[in-house]
Amino acid sequence: MRTxxxxxxxxxxxxxxxxxxxxxxxxxxxxxxxxxxxxLSRIRAGVLExxxxxxMDEAGVGARMHREGLPHDGFEMAFDHDRLRIDLHGLTxxxxxxxxxxxxxxxxxxxxxxxxxxxxxxADGVRLEGWEGTRPAVVFQHGGRxxxxxxxxxxxxxxxxxxxxxxxxxxxxxxxxxxxPFGWLGLLADTPPVHHELIYGSSxxxxxxxxxxxxxxxxxxxxxxxxxxxxxxxxxxxxxxLRRRLPADAAEHLVTGPSLEKSIAPLRSFVAEPMRFGRLxxxxxxxxxxxxxGAKGLNLAAGDVGLLARALAEHYxxxxxxxxxxxxxxxxxxxxxxxxSWWFTMLMHQFPxxxxxxxxxxxxxxxxxxxxxxxxxxxxxxxxGLPL
Ligand code: APR
Ligand code: PHB
Numbered sequence: 600m601r602t603x604x605x606x607x608x609x610x611x612x613x614x615x616x617x618x619x620x621x622x623x624x625x626x627x628x629x630x631x632x633x634x635x636x637x638x639l640s641r642i643r644a645g646v647l648e649x650x651x652x653x654x655m656d657e658a659g660v661g662a663r664m665h666r667e668g669l670p671h672d673g674f675e676m677a678f679d680h681d682r683l684r685i686d687l688h689g690l691t692x693x694x695x696x697x698x699x700x701x702x703x704x705x706x707x708x709x710x711x712x713x714x715x716x717x718x719x720x721x722a723d724g725v726r727l728e729g730w731e732g733t734r735p736a737v738v739f740q741h742g743g744r745x746x747x748x749x750x751x752x753x754x755x756x757x758x759x760x761x762x763x764x765x766x767x768x769x770x771x772x773x774x775x776x777x778x779x780p781f782g783w784l785g786l787l788a789d790t791p792p793v794h795h796e797l798i799y800g801s802s803x804x805x806x807x808x809x810x811x812x813x814x815x816x817x818x819x820x821x822x823x824x825x826x827x828x829x830x831x832x833x834x835x836x837x838x839x840x841l842r843r844r845l846p847a848d849a850a851e852h853l854v855t856g857p858s859l860e861k862s863i864a865p866l867r868s869f870v871a872e873p874m875r876f877g878r879l880x881x882x883x884x885x886x887x888x889x890x891x892x893g894a895k896g897l898n899l900a901a902g903d904v905g906l907l908a909r910a911l912a913e914h915y916x917x918x919x920x921x922x923x924x925x926x927x928x929x930x931x932x933x934x935x936x937x938x939x940s941w942w943f944t945m946l947m948h949q950f951p952x953x954x955x956x957x958x959x960x961x962x963x964x965x966x967x968x969x970x971x972x973x974x975x976x977x978x979x980x981x982x983x984g985l986p987l
Contacts, residue, residue: 602628602717604911605737605750607725608757609638609718611700612883612900614707616754618658619908621714625915628748629718630725630737632757635708642787642860643700645812646671646797646894648984651901652696655703660710667813668698674982676947677800677846678965683975684796690972690979697797699812700897719746727753727766730879751878754907758884759869767876777941779866779890781805781948784823786837790856792817793849799892799947800844801961806892806948807844820891822948823863834858866890868941870933873926874903880925882907887933889940892947898984899936903929905987932985939981 604620606613609631620627631638647655647668655661672688688694711718722739729735730753737748755763764772783806792811800807805822812818819841823832838855845853869888874881883900906929910921946964950957968974 600628600746600748602626602748602750603915604752604754605630605735605748606754606756607727607737607763608755608761608883608885609633609635609708609720610756610758610883610900611704611707611897612885612904613754613756614704614711615654615658615901616756616882616904616908617716617718618660618707618710618714619654619904620911621716622658623908623912623915625911627716628750629711629716630722630739630748631718631720632722632725634720635718639701639704639708641701642785642818642862644891644894644897645697645699645810645818646898647696647698647703648898648901649693649695650905650984650987651898654901654905655706658707658710660706663702663706664696664698667702668696669811669813670694671697671796674797674799675794676965676968677798677802677849678962679802680846681965681969682846683965683969685975685979685982687979687983690976691983693983695983697811703897722746725757725762727763727879730766731877733878735878752911753879755879755881755885756883756904759888761885763879764871764881764885766879771876773872775870775872777868779944779948780825780950780952781822782825782827782863782865783808783820783891784827784829784832784837784863785818785820785861786834786858787812787816787818787860788856788858789815790817790854791815793845793853798845798849799943800846801947801949801965802844803949804840804844807841809841809845809849825865827863829861829863832861834861837861864891866892866944868937870930870937872930874929875922875926880907880922882929886929887937889937890944891940892944893940893982895936895940899933902932902987932987935981935985943978
């Protein structure tokens with residue numbers, strides 16, 4: 600098999616890259632280790648920045664997102680009993696789109712099938728060859744035999760646990776990591792959201808987030824210990840704890856129901872540098888992870904892929920400037936989102952190990968946000984997303 604760009608991983612990064620390259624007339628094949636149904640079963644965040652919305656439109660897959668997505672002009676923060684609304688639109692002129700990552704993935708998969716673009720699902724033992732030279736290839740087992748996909752370039756879109764970042768020699772890859780001492784327990788339910796905007800809440804019992812997927816489907820999170828198990832949390836226990844952590848007037852409107860999904864995710868900040876090794880380019884979770892506070896994961900991935908698609912299009916039009924600048928340019932944006940996600944996480948969660956001093960500094964930061972339009976503007980500017 601031969602193509603122009605071999606993409607490893609059919610998560611949102613790989614699928615969006617494939618769709619954008621197709622728009623530029625560039626052939627691509629995706630090699631994914633899981634099944635399509637498995638990829639669609641993963642529940643992730645659901646807030647899209649304008650940059651992501653624009654890229655979906657550019658790829659020609661934005662129609663359902665515009666029909667069913669919920670544009671949000673602001674969100675709420677709650678600190679104990681005090682509330683602050685961040686007026687995203689008033690502060691920045693921009694808004695965000697609430698539309699689940701599962702739906703983004705479904706739209707991209709449908710588009711790929713309609714366009715007749717090839718995706719190899721359930722590929723085993725994926726490995727890369729020749730990425731240091733001019734004839735890279737992705738080799739894998741499929742249908743009981745070894746297959747070789749030759750390409751001009753390889754895009755490593757295979758997420759944090761993928762094979763691409765681990766392919767170059769370890770001393771060529773510099774990694775930076777911060778692990779947080781807690782996780783998020785998430786619950787999805789077909790109940791109307793507790794509030795028409797998202798609420799990020801900090802209470803003495805821990806962080807909570809009230810989010811949504813639609814007017815009839817809500818998504819809630821609770822800060823939990825890393826040694827807790829989903830099985831330890833009945834739906835009733837989750838709802839009772841959520842009610843305790845939400846601000847009282849919001850809790851009054853909480854509608855509960857059976858969970859559709861419950862899961863625990865650890866929180867991590869991680870960056871691998873550089874994002875290019877010869878003819879191998881990393882994008883999305885393969886190169887970086889943010890804690891979910893602020894929902895930057897998918898948006899950062901989209902930013903990488905937007906830059907990479909443009910750089911590859913320029914290559915085929917005769918210039919390698921974009922490819923040569925890709926890693927440095929992407930990392931500048933990545934580190935700003937890493938900083939913001941870390942800051943928002945540190946502000947809103949309980950860190951008992953930081954003692955009373957830490958808690959009072961967090962409270963002072965919230966009080967400052969309440970008083971200062973400049974501070975709110977800095978938060979809003981980061982939340983709606985920085986330009987590509
Ligand atoms: N070979 C082929 N495919 C692989 C391999 C491998 N060795 N390892 C992992 N994959 C696949 C995974 O099964 C997954 O479908 O790569 C895909 C990576 O998808 P994501 O983990 O979703 O990463 P990405 O597409 O960069 O998405 C970034 O989406 O997943 C969220 O938190 C993430 O919000 C962020 C955004
Ligand atoms: C979500 O809806 O899953 C979500 C929203 C905002 C975040 C994180 C997750 O910051």
